[in-house]
Structure formats: structure tokens, C-alpha cells
Amino acid sequence: MNAEPLKQYLTREGATLVGIGDVTEALSGEILHLNRGIAIAVNRSLNRETVKILSRLQELADEWLRLKGYRSLIIPPDSDRRKDRLITRLYKLFCHKTAATCSGLGWVGKNGLVINRLYGSKLSWATVLTNAPFEPDEPVRESECGDCDLCVTHCPSGAIRGEHWSVTEPKKKIVAYEKCSALKEERQGLKDKPNCGFCVTVCPYSRKSNGQGKMEY
Amino acid sequence: MADDAKKKEVLEQLRNGVIQYDEDACKEGATEAIEAGLDANEAIFDGLVSGMEEVGRLFEAQEYFVPEILMCADALYAGLDILKPHCKQMDLGVKGSVVIGTVEGDVHDIGKNLVKMMFDVAGFNVYDLGRDVPLDRFVDEQLKTDSELVCLSAMMTTSMVGMPKVIEKIKEKNPNCMVMIGGAPTSRDLADKWGADGYAEDASNALKEAIKMVAFLKKLRDEKAEKK
Numbered sequence: 498m499n500a501e502p503l504k505q506y507l508t509r510e511g512a513t514l515v516g517i518g519d520v521t522e523a524l525s526g527e528i529l530h531l532n533r534g535i536a537i538a539v540n541r542s543l544n545r546e547t548v549k550i551l552s553r554l555q556e557l558a559d560e561w562l563r564l565k566g567y568r569s570l571i572i573p574p575d576s577d578r579r580k581d582r583l584i585t586r587l588y589k590l591f592c593h594k595t596a597a598t599c600s601g602l603g604w605v606g607k608n609g610l611v612i613n614r615l616y617g618s619k620l621s622w623a624t625v626l627t628n629a630p631f632e633p634d635e636p637v638r639e640s641e642c643g644d645c646d647l648c649v650t651h652c653p654s655g656a657i658r659g660e661h662w663s664v665t666e667p668k669k670k671i672v673a674y675e676k677c678s679a680l681k682e683e684r685q686g687l688k689d690k691p692n693c694g695f696c697v698t699v700c701p702y703s704r705k706s707n708g709q710g711k712m713e714y
Numbered sequence: 715m716a717d718d719a720k721k722k723e724v725l726e727q728l729r730n731g732v733i734q735y736d737e738d739a740c741k742e743g744a745t746e747a748i749e750a751g752l753d754a755n756e757a758i759f760d761g762l763v764s765g766m767e768e769v770g771r772l773f774e775a776q777e778y779f780v781p782e783i784l785m786c787a788d789a790l791y792a793g794l795d796i797l798k799p800h801c802k803q804m805d806l807g808v809k810g811s812v813v814i815g816t817v818e819g820d821v822h823d824i825g826k827n828l829v830k831m832m833f834d835v836a837g838f839n840v841y842d843l844g845r846d847v848p849l850d851r852f853v854d855e856q857l858k859t860d861s862e863l864v865c866l867s868a869m870m871t872t873s874m875v876g877m878p879k880v881i882e883k884i885k886e887k888n889p890n891c892m893v894m895i896g897g898a899p900t901s902r903d904l905a906d907k908w909g910a911d912g913y914a915e916d917a918s919n920a921l922k923e924a925i926k927m928v929a930f931l932k933k934l935r936d937e938k939a940e941k942k
Contacts (some may be wrong), residue, residue, distance in 0.1 A: 527780040527824070570781045581793075583827055584784040 500535075500631040502696040503561055510557055510639065511550050513620060514613065517570045519598025519633035520626070523667075525590045531570055531626035534596030538620040539614070540706075548577045551623040567629040572596075574623045584711060593622035598664065601634040604641055605662035608648040608696035609672035612641070617703025618696070638664040648696040654680035657696060720750050728793055733768050735785035740793035747797065754800035762790050762797075764834055778854025780824060787831050794835060801837060810836070812863040813855045815843030816897075817864055817880070819873040825914065827869040829923075838863075849876045851882045856891060867896040878908040885909060 504515040520534040537554050541547040555571045562569040572593065578585050590707075597603050597611040606612035613620060640661040649659040656676035660669060681692060697703050724747045731739030740762070747757040769786045772778040778786075812833050816823045823845045833840045841859050845852055856864050864884055869875040874897065881893050894912035895905055905913035914923045 530779060531781075538824075582788045583824075584781065584788055586824065586827075587781055587784060 498630045498632060498713060503535070503558065503631075504656065506561065507554055507558060509552060511539065512537050512554050513540040513616065514602050516597070516600025516602040517631045518596050518601070518636060519601050520591075520595055523591065523595045523599070528570065528626060530628050531568060533627050533629060533631045534591075534599055535625040535627065535631075536593070536596035536600045536602055537623050537625070538597070538602060538616075539623075540616060540619060542623040545620045548574050551621060552577060553623050555623050558661070562625070564629050565629065567627050569625050569627040571628075572624040572626060574621055584633060591624065591626065593624050596624040596626075597622055598638075599633070599636045601637050604637045604639065605671065606640065606700065606702075607642050607646070607657055607659055607661070607671065608652075609657070609674075610697065612700065613701050614641070614702065616706045617700045619703050619706055622694055636664070637681050645701060647699045647701065651695050651699045652677075653693060653695065656680075721752055724750060724752060725757065725764070728757060729768070731761055731793065732765025732790050733772075735752040735782060737789045737792040740789045741796060744796035748800055753802075754797045755778045755802060757797050758794065758801070758827040758835060762793050763856070766790055766832075770798050783817075784824065787828060790831065798834075810860040810873060811839035811841065811859055812865060813841045813843065813852060813859060813861045814865040815847040815852060816822040816832050816868075816869075817852075817866045817876055818846060818848055820846060820870055820897075822869050823867065829865060829867075829894075829896065829914070846874070849880050851883075852880050853887070856884055862890065863892045863894065865894045865896065867895070868899065871899045874899045874904075877910075881908050881910055881932045 500517045505565060507515045514536075515529075515538075516536045518534045518536060518684065519532065520571050521532040524532060530583065533583050535558055537551060537558070539547050539550050539554070547646075555573065559569050559571055570587070572591050575593070578588060594605055594611050597613075598605065603611040603613040608618060610618040611620065611622065612618050640663065642661065646659055649657045654676045656673045660671045662669070662671055677692065724743055727743035728747070730736075731743055743761065744757065747754070747761070760917045763766060766786065769778060771785060773783055814826060814830050814833070816826050821857055826845075830840055830842055839859075841855055841861065841863075843855060846931040852866065853862055855861075864880075866880060868877065877895055877900075881895075884891055884893060893909075894914070895908070896914040898915065899911060900915065902913055904910075912923070
């Protein structure tokens, strides 16, 4: 099944990137039947607007699939999850990075974030899982960070270990998140977002993207 | 009292809201039920629970999967939250409180949450200990709350092995307390062997068992009402 019509539709409605990944290997029993991940990315400025756009795009994709008789499950952006709902428990079974890498939209960088060749880590992600038999895009299987160690040397908490991500080692610890959050708590008294974001801004792929598209600050 | 046509419409909306996992429809239906002067218990059982019964059927027929079930449950709760404050205490002759949780080392709790939901619906006082609960807490909580029912759930064999100990301790201190166990590694045989009073294999069975239980309570209520 050709995914182009859906991709074009979502792009017209404001998505920066849309990809289809075969996510079979990353699924647990409860959602094994939903083996295509639609990765939707929006060029962001961590504000409410981005999340709103992503949520709307997910609903559009969901509706589009349903009208064609397919099942789908919306995995909302990480910052938009209601804790009081039972379905929220299922979201943890699936990670947006998986959909992003499986659909070839990027790799997991040394900074632990999805890096896209054009936009670096300046994208916000959301996923819609479905059983629609889409032809999947070519996945990214290895990191393309190469020798670059900028995020490693600039991270103020020393959380970034300089490890290369690979699809064959999903459990490898790339970032010591406890260090990142400990520093955040110490400096800003914050437990939640925002993070300091140096690892995003310092990344050459992210910097290269500054001239592209519409960046809202 | 609401007229029959209106009542039917509202109950249908609640039922369909659950089946189509439409939270907004359930909220709307619940609000309308209150405004139209419908009996809140009736709205819950003949609307929301009736919808959940159909969801159980769809799950068995493999029309629905776990994600749908959870979204249906969320829709049910959306309606229940509005209706609950208007419920009259159901006079069933049972006091109705239950301690529920997933035993130590286990974080899977979908089945537990579905069972919990049906207890909520039935008007039980539910003491939910959550996930990864140390074994002794079940015993302590039962004593503290004097609940007549304790529900233990486990998804892994390793966490299940703690169950007989808890059952023994509870029965020792309080022989009248009923214990239900559930989760993939449990079985009817083990339930019997360990002296548990009830058993549900997985989320769908737990849901079915719980629906049966609630249906039974409803029957009791109806019979009582007829006598009056």
C-alpha cells in the first residue's frame, strides 16, 4: 500500500517530515498488530503551538486511516500525556525514536536525540501506529555522528558519553540522563522540561538547519 | 422523572460512547442523564456497563485489542466521574470494599486496572495499592481496611510465587476474607491449591469475570427492587 497520499496530506497540513517505518521488532504483545509506525515531525520551538500542531496532525492521520477501515493508535508527543488515563500506560511501550529511525528520518545521536540530516535535533516527534499495510521507508540503522564530539564536550553535566547508537544495540546507554536531570534540578530547581538544550544547539546538523524553514522563537 | 424516549436516548449515548471510546460523548451523556433526572445507578449499569459488556464481546471476537479496551475504559471513567457523586448507595447487603494490587516485581497492570474499574462501577470502596507492591502490604491493608475481598495480580512466574504466602497470611488473620488472583501465569489449579476463592487468567478474562460479578450485583438490585 502506497503511503504517499497520507504523507502529502499531512505535509500540506503542517508536518515538516512524515515517514513510515516497519516497527514490528520494537512492539510488545499488546500492540503487535500495529506494525507500521507513522513518524510525524514538526520543526519546533518547544512551545505549546508545536504540540498542538502535532496533536492535530495525529488526529488527522488517525481519521484518515479509520475511514479506510484500518486500526490505529495515537502515541502523543512526550510532553502531552495525561497521567490520569489508562491508555497512557501503553504509550511507554513505544518510543518515538523507534518510529523515526525505522522510517529513515534520522538516527539517535550521541546526544540521545533523533538527528535528522536536514533539521538536526530541532524536531518534535509524534507517532501513529497502524495496521495499514504501508510499504515502509528505508530505515536508518547506524549513527551518522562520526567523529564529531561537540555535544559530548559541551554538555554541562557530563551526561553525554560519546557512544554511537546502532539499531543492533537498542539497550546501549548513550546518555546518563540522571546526570542531566540532577544538574537541571540543582541549577533551576526544575524536574521537568525545559532542558538546557546545549546538545541541540551545538549539533552541526541542528545549526545547519537554522536557515531552513520557519523557525519560531 | 425523565420520559422513556429521553431515557433511552441518554442510555444509548452512554453505551455507544463507551463502545466507540468517545470520552466527550460519555461526559455529555452523563451530564444529560443528571439534568434529565435519570437514576445515576441506572445510567451506569444500563448505559456505561452495557457498553463495556459489548466491548468485552468485541475483544473476544478479536474486533478490539488491548489499546481499544483501555480507551473504552477511559471513556467509561469519564462518564462515571460525573455520575458517581449522584449515586445512591446500593443496598445489597454487602459492605463492599476491596484491596487490589499487582504483586512485587510486577509492573504490568492492565488486567488489574480493568478489574478495579468494575469494582468502581459497582460502588465498592477500592483500595488500589498500585504496581510492584510488597507482599506484606496486602496483608496490612486488608487488616487496616477490613476489606472482604483482596485481589492479587501478577504477569510473571517470578512474581507469582509470592502469592500463596499472602493468601495464607490473610486467611490466617481473617478467614472470611475472599482472595482473587489473576494474571497470565496463574491457573485454576493453582488458585485451588493455594486456597484462593477466584481466578482470572488475563485482562479479557478479568474483565469478563468482573462484568459477571457486576451483572450479578445488578440482578440482586433488580430483585430487591421488585420485592418492594
